[in-house]
Amino acid sequence: xxxxxGAVAALGGVALWLAPGVWRRQGKAGGRALAALATVARLxxxxxxxxxxxxxxxxxRSGDASFASRLPAKQREVEAVLAALCGDAALExxxxxxxxxxxxxSGLQAQWRELLAVLxxxxxxxxxxxxxxxxxxxxGWLAAVGEVRIAPVAAGAAPSDSVRKVVADLPALAECLGQxxxxxxxxxxxxxxAPVARVRLHFLVSRATELLTRAAQGSAGAQARRPxxxxxxxxxxxxLLSASVDMDAATCFRLGTEAVDAVYAWLAQxxxxxxxxxxxxxxxxxxxxxxxAQQQARCxx
Numbered sequence: 001x002x003x004x005x006g007a008v009a010a011l012g013g014v015a016l017w018l019a020p021g022v023w024r025r026q027g028k029a030g031g032r033a034l035a036a037l038a039t040v041a042r043l044x045x046x047x048x049x050x051x052x053x054x055x056x057x058x059x060x061r062s063g064d065a066s067f068a069s070r071l072p073a074k075q076r077e078v079e080a081v082l083a084a085l086c087g088d089a090a091l092e093x094x095x096x097x098x099x100x101x102x103x104x105x106s107g108l109q110a111q112w113r114e115l116l117a118v119l120x121x122x123x124x125x126x127x128x129x130x131x132x133x134x135x136x137x138x139x140g141w142l143a144a145v146g147e148v149r150i151a152p153v154a155a156g157a158a159p160s161d162s163v164r165k166v167v168a169d170l171p172a173l174a175e176c177l178g179q180x181x182x183x184x185x186x187x188x189x190x191x192x193x194a195p196v197a198r199v200r201l202h203f204l205v206s207r208a209t210e211l212l213t214r215a216a217q218g219s220a221g222a223q224a225r226r227p228x229x230x231x232x233x234x235x236x237x238x239x240l241l242s243a244s245v246d247m248d249a250a251t252c253f254r255l256g257t258e259a260v261d262a263v264y265a266w267l268a269q270x271x272x273x274x275x276x277x278x279x280x281x282x283x284x285x286x287x288x289x290x291x292x293a294q295q296q297a298r299c300x301x
Contacts, residue, residue, distance in 0.1 A: 030282030036149030037275055039088040040167060043142040044271075046081040047135060047171060048264055049074060051178035054131035055256065058182040059249040061124040062189035066250065075116060082109050092145075099144035108137060124186040131182070135175060142167050150274075158277035165215065166274055170267040173211040174260050177228060180204040181256025184235055189249040193239055202240055205232050224262035231259035 053074045060067040082105065089105045092098040115130045122130065146167025154163050161169075183201055187193045193201070209232060216225050234255050238246040 030153055030278055033150045033153035033278050034275065034282065035091060036145050037271065037278065039085075039091070039145055040142060040150070041271060042081060042084055042088060043138055043145070044171065044264070044267065046078065046085065047138050047142070047175070048260070049078045049081060050131060050135055050138070051175065051182075051260065052257070053078060054128065054135075054178065055182040055185050055253055057119060057122075057127045057131065058124045058186040059189045059253060061119075061122060061127050062186040062249070064185075064189040064249040067253075078112060079109075082112065097148070099148055100141040104137075104141070108134065128179075128182055128186070132179070139171060139175065142171060150278075153281070154274065154278060157281035158274050162270060162274045162277070165270050166267060169211065169215050170263055170270065173208065173215055173228075174263045174267070176204055176208040176211055177231065177256060177260045177263060180208060180231070180235060181253060181260060184239060184247075184252045184256060185249045187239060188245055188247050188252040191245055193245055198240060201235060205235050205240065208232055221263075221266045224259075224266040227255075227262040228259040231255045 053071065056067045056070055056074060060071065085105050086102060089098075089100055089102040093101055111134060115134070119127060146163050150167070151163045180201065183197060183204065187197050187201070208228070212221075212225060212228055215221055234247065234252075239252075
C-alpha cells in the first residue's frame, strides 16, 4: 500500500492549525471549572451553616433555652454566604443554561428571612422541615454545578469518583448526620423519644452508616470515620436502644457537630485534590497551546 506523503503532511498541517483552538478551549473550560469549584465551596459552606442552625433551632424549640443565644451569630454567617453567592449567580447567568440565578438566590434569602421571622412560633418538627426545604434547594444547586461545570472537565484529569464525592456523596453523608444531630438534639432536650422520632432516627442512623461505609473505601476518610461512628453509636446506645434518653441536648449537639465537621474536613481534602487536578490539566492545555503557536510561527517562516 502506497502512502501519500503529501496528504499526510497536509493533514498534519491542518491538525497543527486546529490544535491551538482545541487546547485554548480546553484551557478556558478548565478555568471555568475552577471557578465552579469555588462556587461549590461556598454552597457547601452555606449548607453547613444552615445545618448547624437547624440543630440549634430544634434544641431551642424543644426547650433548651441555652441555644437561643447561639442563634444570632449563626444567622449572620448564613446571611454573609448568601450575599457572597450573588457573585456566583451572576457568573452562572453568563452561561447558556445556568445552574442557579440571582433570582434564585434572592428567593432563598427571602425564604430564610421568613423562617427567622416565625422561628419563635414554630414547633421543633416545623422548624426541622423548614430548614430541610432550604437545604434541599442548595444541595440541588451544588449537584448541578458539579455535574455541568466540573465533571466534563475533570474526566480523565481526576479519579472517576472525585467529583461525585465532592458534590454528592459527602454532602449527602453530612446532611444525614446533620439531620440526626438536629433530631437527636430535639429528642434529648425533651428527655424522651417519641415513636415517630425513634423511627426517623433509626432510619438516619442506618442511612448514615451505609453512606459512610460506601464513601470510606480503603483508608479514605479514616479521620472522619471515627467521630461519625462515635456519634452514631451514641445515638443507638443512649437514645434508640435505651429505655430512657441518656444524653442531654448539648452533648448530642457536640457529638453530632464533631461528626459533621469531620466529614466537611474530609470533603475539603477531596475538593483540594480535585482543584489540583483541574489546575494541572489547565496548565497542560496552556503549555500545549503555546507549543502549537510556536509551530505555526515556524511554518509561516
